Amino acid sequence: xxxxFGAKVPGPIMRIGAVxxxxxxxxxxxxxxxxxxxxxxxxxxxxxxxxxxxxxxIEAAWRATxxxxxxxxxxxxxxxxxxxxxxxxxxxxxxxxxxxxxxxxQIETEPSPDHALAESNPIPPTHEEFAQRDLxxx
Numbered sequence: 001x002x003x004x005f006g007a008k009v010p011g012p013i014m015r016i017g018a019v020x021x022x023x024x025x026x027x028x029x030x031x032x033x034x035x036x037x038x039x040x041x042x043x044x045x046x047x048x049x050x051x052x053x054x055x056x057x058i059e060a061a062w063r064a065t066x067x068x069x070x071x072x073x074x075x076x077x078x079x080x081x082x083x084x085x086x087x088x089x090x091x092x093x094x095x096x097x098x099x100x101x102x103x104x105x106q107i108e109t110e111p112s113p114d115h116a117l118a119e120s121n122p123i124p125p126t127h128e129e130f131a132q133r134d135l136x137x138x
Contacts, residue, residue: 002020002021002023003020003021004021005019006018006107007019016105039051081093088104
């Protein structure tokens, strides 16, 4: 699992750099997580229906959503601001902010110092190694 966000680059100038927080299940728990399907199949084998919906709940969900789907099918969206995945979004998003005198801030995409280290060492450090590194550098 990776969380990417912007953080201030150290120094007197206000610059934002892209950073990543990585979590690898194996590094913390020393075993790979099971998939959701493994869990569901196991629950089926032992007769545990806790994670499954009853048939009447599925039917109720379809009764609630089918009218919405029917309207969407009958009336295609007008001027829907769609945009390609990975892009900065539709121009309408910028126009929405511009109405209040605001604008999107472009974040620099400099690799973090740890990014170069990660490329040279493909195995992420363990929690203990992170803690030790913090003790050494502070």
